[in-house]
Every structure is written in structure tokens, then in C-alpha cells.
Amino acid sequence: TYPIRPPVIYVRPVSTMMIKEGHRHVAADGMVYMPYLHTWRNGSHNLVDACLAMSQMFGQDPPVYSKPPDYTQSTTVPPPRYDQVAVHGNSSNVSGSTSTATIAAASSSTSGLSSVFSSIVGSCNGFGKMDINKAEEKLAKEAQEANEAAAVARAAEERETQERKLEQEARDRLTQLSRDILDKYRTSSMEELRNDFKDQMLVEKSKSFVQDPKEGQIAYLEKRKQELEKYHQEVDSGIEKLSLFIKNVEKEKASKSSVDISVDELAIPSDIHSAQMLLLSAENAAINDALYFLDKALEDNSITLQEHSRVIRKLCKQKFLVNAHLLKIGQVKASEAISSRNAWM
Secondary structure (H helix, E strand, O other): OOOOOOOOOEOOOOOOEEEOOOOOOEOOOOEEOOHHHHOOOEOOEOHHHHHHHHHHHHHHOOOEEEOOOOOOOOOOOOOOOHHHOOOEOOEOOOOOOOOOOOOOOOOOHHHHHHHHHHHHHHHHHHHOOOOHHHHHHHHHHHHHHHHHHHHHHHHHHHHHHHHHHHHHHHHHHHHHHHHHHHHHHHHHHHHHHHHHHHHHHHHHHHHHHHHOOOOOHHHHHHHHHHHHHHHHHHHHHHHHHHHHHHHHHHHHHHHOOOOOOOHHHHOOOOOHHHHHHHHHHHHHHHHHHHHHHHHHHHHOOOOOHHHHHHHHHHHHHHHHHHHHHHHHHHHHHHHHHHHHHHHHO
16 A cells, blocks of 8 residues: 555546546556556655656656547546545456446556456446457557556666666765875875874974073073174284284384394294294205106106105105104193183183
């Protein structure tokens, strides 16, 4: 019974209209056959959608038309009244004093057509004017039309199932693609947040290091600034002393320009170490000149190779001692300069 099984729908024209003979979806008694009823499913189908399907179907092919002026009443079986239709399974019960057959709703087109055939036979017995052979032919035609409608409905259902399958696959692919994109975005966002957090931590540590009043970077730079200012003042003072010394030397040079000055008097050492460095530097330069001229003499075959080797060994030994003495004096002078600098500070 409805809504488990599809409802039984009849077209009942008004007195001025009549049912179209040979209609694809409406029988002569007004019973409606359409794919929506053949593919009825409880839960997904309802009367509203059935009415919409009939509206679309009858809009393309109307089942009724106006009676012509010369129309005479035929022996077509009238459709039963709605209060006389009793649907119970696949059977029909006849009620009332008239011989009009009550057509039962069928779960399938075959059982429904069988009940229609029995009702038509009953009507023929009642009226005695309808030929049974014509009724059977008409019934076969209606059954064929119903089967064709069922086939169309099945094909439409298969297409709909295939479309739903393709739609579901597309939806699944789109969902997976969206999920992958969101996962990548989440991963990149998390990595970005971690890097930002690390940078923030470094900034906080750098801030504490820079702003520390005792050991911070600002305090260190302030201290270095004071030291550089002090060194700058010392450099200015040294520049003034050098300028004064140069002026004095120029004055002395101008006053003694007419007197010949010995070469030894041009470089006067201020202490014993400077004097030693001056003498050792002169000796080192002399040894270098001697080595040069010995090589030239050997090249010109002025001396033999044995004599050249003997003198070279002697001069190299002396040169080594001179360089070692110079290095030692240089280290002593450097230590004295550091000591005097610390004493100034």
C-alpha cells in the first residue's frame, strides 16, 4: 500500500472533454502509466514529484481534448470513483450496485495490467457491448506501451545511477585534492610559525643582551667610545709634537744649510738599541750587496765555483747572525713601547 507501493492515478476529464485514444501514458479508462510510478521507491519518491512529472509529461503530450460537436457517447468504460477503489496487495474488490469494475493498484506493470484485464472483462459482461478480442488487443497494446515506458524508466535510472557515480567520484577527487592542498598549506604555515617563533626568541635574547647596563652591547660600545676618544686625543697630541719637531728641524736645517753635514750625522740614534739596529741594518745591506756581486763574478767567470761557495757560506752565516740580532732588538723595542703605553693609560 501507499507509500510503500506507487499510488494509482486516474485522469478524469470534465463533461466537455474526453481522453485521447492511444495516448502513450494514459489508458482509455484514465489510468496513468509513467516511468516515475514504475521506478517508485519509498522514501525518495512522493506525490509532489509525481505531480511535477505528470505536469511535464502532459505538457508535451496532453491526454485529453475537447469533445467534437457531433460526438456520440461510446461504450468506453468510465473510470471508477475514487471512493470505490480499494487497494490491498495486488487484488480488487467490487462494491456498489453497479457493474463498474474497481481497478486495483499494482506493484508492477504486469500485475496491474492483469487486474485491468479482469475489470474490462467484468465490464463487458455487464454492458454486453464490448468485444473481448478488441479488449485483449487494446490490453496488449497498453501492456507494450507500459513495458516500453518501464524500459525507458530503467534506462533513465541507469543513466542517473551512472551520473551519480561519476558525480561522487568527481566529488571524492575534489575532496582529496582540497584536503591535500589544505595539508600543504597547514604544513607550510606551521613551519612559518616555528621560524617566526625562533626569530622572536632571538630578538628577545638580543634585546636583553643589548640593553644590559653592565655587560650589554650598549655599555660595551660606550666604553669603546671613551677609549677611542682618549686615543684620538693622544694622536692629536702626538701630531702636535711631530709638527713642532718638524718645524725645529727645518729651522736647524735652514741655519746649517751652508755647512757640509756628514752622512753619519743625518741618522743619530736616540738609545743604545737604536744604534745597534742602525749598525746591524747597514751590515745586513752590505752582505746583500756582497752576495749580489759574488753571483755576478761567478757568472762572468771571474772567480771559481769553489771560491764562490766558500765565501757564500761565510757571508750567509754572518747574515743569519745579523738578522737574529735584529729580531731580538726589535722584540725588546716592542716590549718597551707596550710598557710605556700602559704607563700613559
